Amino acid sequence: xxxSSDILDxxxxxxxxxxxxxxxxxxxxxxxxxxxxxxxESDPSTEAMRETAxxxxxxxxTLAEVATHxxxxxxxxxxxxxxxxxxxxxxxxxxPQPRVIRHSQLSAEQLANIAASPGDLWQDSKYACLLxxxxxxxxxxxxxxxxMATRLIRSRxxxxxxVAVTLDAAATLRAVSLWTSNTSPSExxxxxxxIRIGSALSKASRPATIQIGGQDPGPKQATAYLATSIPxxxxxxxxxxxxxxxxxxxxxxxxxxxxxxxSTIQKVLSR
Numbered sequence: 677x678x679x680s681s682d683i684l685d686x687x688x689x690x691x692x693x694x695x696x697x698x699x700x701x702x703x704x705x706x707x708x709x710x711x712x713x714x715x716x717e718s719d720p721s722t723e724a725m726r727e728t729a730x731x732x733x734x735x736x737x738t739l740a741e742v743a744t745h746x747x748x749x750x751x752x753x754x755x756x757x758x759x760x761x762x763x764x765x766x767x768x769x770x771x772p773q774p775r776v777i778r779h780s781q782l783s784a785e786q787l788a789n790i791a792a793s794p795g796d797l798w799q800d801s802k803y804a805c806l807l808x809x810x811x812x813x814x815x816x817x818x819x820x821x822x823x824m825a826t827r828l829i830r831s832r833x834x835x836x837x838x839v840a841v842t843l844d845a846a847a848t849l850r851a852v853s854l855w856t857s858n859t860s861p862s863e864x865x866x867x868x869x870x871i872r873i874g875s876a877l878s879k880a881s882r883p884a885t886i887q888i889g890g891q892d893p894g895p896k897q898a899t900a901y902l903a904t905s906i907p908x909x910x911x912x913x914x915x916x917x918x919x920x921x922x923x924x925x926x927x928x929x930x931x932x933x934x935x936x937x938x939s940t941i942q943k944v945l946s947r
Contacts, residue, residue: 687707687710687711687712687713688711688712688713688870688871688944688945689712689713689715689868689869689870689871690703690712690713690714690715690869690870690871690872690873691714691715691716691717691869691871691872691873691884692714692716692717692846692849692872692873692874693716693717693718693845693846693874693875693876693877694716694844694845694846694847694848694849694874694915695846695848695849695873695874695937696848696907696908696913696914696915696937697848697852697907697913697914697915697916698907698913698936698938699873699907699913699937699938699941700848700849700851700852700853701852701856702938702941702942703849703873703941704849704852704853704856704857705856706941706945707861708856708857711945712871712945714861715861715862715863716846716849716850716861716862716863717863717872717876717877717881718844718846718863718877719810719811719877720813720815720818721753721808721809721810721811721812721813721818721821721822722808722809722810722812722842722843722844723818723863724813724818724819724821724822725808725822725825725826725840725842726842726844727819727822728819728822728823728825728826729826729842732823732826732827733826734826734829734840735826735829735830735833735838735839735840736839736840736841736842736919737805737839737841737919738841738919739762739765739766739841739917739919741839742766742803742805742807742839742841743765743766743767745803745837746766746774746803746804746805747772747774747775747801747802747803747804748774748775748776748798748799748801748803748804748805749766749768749774749775749776749777749804749805749807750776750777750779750797750804750805750806750807751776751777751778751779751807751809752778752779752781752782752806752807752808752809752812752813753779753780753781753808753809753810753811753812753813754780754809754810754811754812755778755807755808755809756809757809758809758810759809759843762807766807775799775801777797779812780811781811781812781813781814782812782813782814782821782825783813783814783817783821784813784814784817784820784821784824787821787824787825787828788824790828791824791828791831794828794831794832798832798835798836798838801836801838802836802837803836803837803838803839804832804836804837804838804839805838805839805840805841806825806828806829806838806839806840806841807840807841807842807843808822808825808840808841808842809843810877810878825840826840841919842918843917843918843919844918845918846861847915847916847917847918848915848916849861851916869882869883869884869885870884870885870886871884871885871886871887871888871941871944872884872886872887872888872890872897872898873887873888873889873890873937873941874887874888874889874890875887875889875890875891875893876890876893876897879897881897883896883897883898883899884897884898884899885898885899885900886898886899886900886901886902886944887900887901887902888902888904888937888940888941888944889902889903889904889906889937889940902940902944903934904934904935904936904937904940905932905934905935905936905937906932907936907937909929909930910929910930910931910932910934910936911929911936912929
């Protein structure tokens with residue numbers, strides 16, 4: 677595959693929604709060497725919850741804890757569309773079934789109205805969970821709505837247990853970057869993407885010159901596509917899941933002729 681000489685004369689703009697531990701380490705290393713300019717493509721609602729937690733703190737939990745103790749699950753945003761197995765992970769269809777309500781999106785005004793009569797929301801729940809997915813909050817109101825949501829959860833804890841959970845696909849990459857450089861990759865706002873690692877966040881994502889790994893997005897989102905093996909499935913690696921728990925590799929790997937992500941990226945950088 678030929679690579680334009682233009683993109684080899686500067687650090688490559690590399691964007692990802694999240695990577696495994698091994699790939700994260702190499703990306704952070706390449707950025708420190710000036711080979712790439714790394715950024716994360718994140719949903720605005722998810723990012724607002726993460727920033728709110730960083731600024732004000734957040735009462736949270738793992739999915740396993742919610743599945744074990746939760747008797748009320750509040751799903752906001754594209755949770756089940758983005759995470760098709762979330763109902764299984766939270767045991768939403770297992771006895772005893774938790775009470776579940778769903779909002780495709782919330783505005784600050786809607787959340788303020790809910791907060792005005794919190795008893796109608798919580799009812800008699802002893803362990804409630806607010807699970808925030810992509811596009812959970814009205815566009816332009818993500819920050820204020822995320823702040824209100826975390827305060828609502830904090831207030832509920834005066835009477836019973838309540839947690840907020842946000843699944844961050846980039847949790848591993850953020851953690852590795854903080855461990856090694858005390859900084860976190862910036863949110864993607866570049867108009868030009870040289871390399872996208874893994875699938876795009878959505879069909880509205882900006883096109884990339886090359887996509888490495890993930891699902892082939894077609895020519896509208898990537899001029900070239902390079903398939904790779906899957907970390908944890910085809911070779912050993914691990915991830916910090918967005919809820920803070922660790923996903924380990926399979927005990928037996930599946931065979932493949934595809935190269936790992938890091939090897940494929942290295943070949944592109946060395947051309």
